[in-house]
Amino acid sequence: MLTLTCPYCGTHADETELAPGGEAHLKRFGPGSSDEDFEDYLFRRANPKGVHFERWRHAYGCGKWFLAARCTTTLEVYGTYPAQTTEPPEHILETIAAKRPGWSWEADT
């Protein structure tokens, strides 16, 4: 079972305590944007085989949204961090780079 640490309350929470929220760091497009951007925002997903940044909510705990970096092929968790950011923090990127030489963060465009 997947276990994530809530960055707000520090609890090591089981998956049953959490609600998944899909890909993180999506750039939001709304009224006035092009059809392509709006479609990308709503439906297109990176869905990588490998490092994935995603949103989770500590549903049966503090109730807050946080973000996690996880590998979709090994289920290894690289770390979790608060949601008030548009990019993964430096220490998370370093952890991933140390484990996966050659990997680098690309902002989703």
Add this chain to the structure above:
Amino acid sequence: MKKRYSVFAIAKEAARHHLGWERAWAAPSPKPKYDAIIVGAGGHGLATAYYLGKNHGLRNVAILEKGWLGGGNTGRNTTIIRSNYLQDPSAAIYEKSRSLYETLSQDLNYNIMFSPRGVIMLAQTQAEIRGYQRTAHANALQGVKTEWIEPRRVKELCPIINLDGPRYPVLGGLYQARGGTARHDAVAWGYARACSDMGMDIIQQCEVTGVSTEAGKVTGVTTTKGDIACDKLGIVVAGHSSALADMAGFRLPIESVALQALVSEPIKPAMDVVIMANTVHGYMSQSDKGEMVIGGGTDGFNNYTQRGSFHHIEETVRALVETFPMISRLKMLRQWGGIVDMTGDRSPIISKTPVGGIFVNCGWGTGGFKAIPGSGWAMAELMAKGEPGPLAAEFTVDRFKVGKFIDESVAAGVAH
């Protein structure tokens, strides 16, 4: 030409200790170039190749498979076949598929064990009663034979069911008498044998690792068995569609998640219909070997490991024990997962792509086994003509841009 399978062939082989059976398909090395390459030897890829040859005369075709044929979701599913969907484009392709299943054994000369034993989708909430009655009306207009049945009739069709569960009472059901099951491996094997017989190359242990293009058109693929050129490329890899699209330089509205199933120890015949309980994400039928085949719900996070979370299995079984009290003492023998390709509207994609000559067939998610013959039929037409025929026309990837969804996500968001 392969020897035909028949009762006479069995008798003849029995008389000579079964020493004369041939391999069902060849194991060739790749040629330098094909007219068309299909990536993925699951049911959908093999059926696409089969109908390319049979309906469109295109036989210089290779099917590339990174593992073994039928080893993906096709060999991992709970084999429910039905066509009682809500939207018209879905009804058209799923009913085409179901009707092809009826005669597929004869068509392929391979016993795929299609068993139209009937499928009941239980209504266990008031919302489901309204939803399934609406579907029954839609099906009547679409010419798909289904009916709304009362609890008493559910009990007649499935005597082991408990109608009065305190949490999940059975309030009725949507019944499709011509739905049922088939043998999953046999569907892949039957198509593979027929493709091989037409001179197509099925190349296993051959992973596609790159897609080459020139001036916006496909020229070939890079694989673990070398570079292979092609004029047309069909990507039919279910949960791995995003990875292949990435190689070709575009992105799909797909997310890959694990879906699990499990089977019990074999018991004597106890139920001869398929029961789906969508409110609790549980599905059950009995295999010919006597095992209770149970399907569960999907995990909520992206995953490529073919393993799912235990609590989903636990939730499914906990709910099904109330509906089928007799399974409470059964031992479960095996549990496994498959990586399913989910779209936002829970309908598939059979479409051209931004790259010339590349076509994609994916997004069947939790419910594409039933669609194998119809999907192959529609995909072959798209690949042969370069434009979709009537079956595939609505399933383009553009529908997400123009908002023309084919919404099949109903109450539970899962449909096997």
